Amino acid sequence: DARVTQTPRHKVTEMGQEVTMRCQPILGHNTVFWYRQTMMQGLELLAYFRNRAPLDDSGMPKDRFSAEMPDATLATLKIQPSEPRDSAVYFCASGRAGTYQETQYFGPGTRLLVL
Amino acid sequence: AQTVTQSQPEMSVQEAETVTLSCTYDTSESDYYLFWYKQPPSRQMILVIRQEAYKQQNATENRFSVNFQKAAKSFSLKISDSQLGDAAMYFCAYRSAIPGANSKLTFGKGITLSVRP
Numbered sequence: 001d002a003r004v005t006q007t008p009r010h011k012v013t014e015m016g017q018e019v020t021m022r023c024q025p026i027l028g029h030n031t032v033f034w035y036r037q038t039m040m041q042g043l044e045l046l047a048y049f050r051n052r053a054p055l056d057d058s059g060m061p062k063d064r065f066s067a068e069m070p071d072a073t074l075a076t077l078k079i080q081p082s083e084p085r086d087s088a089v090y091f092c093a094s095g096r097a098g099t100y101q102e103t104q105y106f107g108p109g110t111r112l113l114v115l
Numbered sequence: 116a117q118t119v120t121q122s123q124p125e126m127s128v129q130e131a132e133t134v135t136l137s138c139t140y141d142t143s144e145s146d147y148y149l150f151w152y153k154q155p156p157s158r159q160m161i162l163v164i165r166q167e168a169y170k171q172q173n174a175t176e177n178r179f180s181v182n183f184q185k186a187a188k189s190f191s192l193k194i195s196d197s198q199l200g201d202a203a204m205y206f207c208a209y210r211s212a213i214p215g216a217n218s219k220l221t222f223g224k225g226i227t228l229s230v231r232p
Contacts, residue, residue, distance in 0.1 A: 031218060043206065043222040056217055089158055095218070102210070102218055103150075106160035 002026045004107035006092050012113045018080040021110045023092030024073055032075045033093040033104060034060075034067055043091075049075065050097055082114045117142045117209050121223035128197045129231050135182075136192045136226050138207030146212040149183065149190045150220070155203040163205070166190065168212070194228075202230045
């Protein structure tokens with residue numbers, strides 16, 4: 001049963017610290033999405049990759065957030081420095097471009113709390 | 116830009132009964148996909164059902180079915196024979212099917228469904 005995996009599942013850190021979240025997309029999927037879920041904003045896209053190339057990162061605060069795909073099996077989302085307003089659940093999702101509906105499958109999320 | 120609206124923040128249903136969750140969307144595109152995702156307390160996002168805009172036939176998946184009204188831009192989810200495990204937050208989502216368009220999902224705010232035993 002192929003799944004998207006995310007680590008860590010939970011992270012508590014202090015303001016100003018660097019946070020790195022990792023995602024392993026489903027094998028064979030070539031699109032990766034990072035979404036953030038908060039009570040106020042709901043689910044919103046932060047960044048989107050296809051074939052490891054960033055296609056849309058307009059939802060990401062550029063001064064502190066960065067997203068990369070070092071290889072096809074790993075996507076990372078970094079926050080440096082972290083702030084309390086970054087507290088949220090961060091989801092990674094993957095899909096296969098060009099396939100039927102290109103359905104996105106979500107990982108379990110990383111719950112981040114910045115104190 | 117596309118928007119998705121779920122105007123009911125909460126709903127409740129008796130176990131074994133049927134419930135319908137509403138969703139409307141706004142788009143100028145003619146080709147797109149619509150999805151319902153379920154988010155139980157574990158926070159995992161689980162795909163429930165999907166619909167292609169070009170298909171007139173409503174999608175069904177076991178106890179889950181949709182009522183897709185393209186002209187009205189409405190996409191409701193019907194859950195039949197509700198079970199305790201159906202209690203969760205449900206999100207309606209839109210994705211463009213235009214070639215070259217951004218593949219991101221645009222979500223509604225979600226609706227919390229509770230199931231009474």
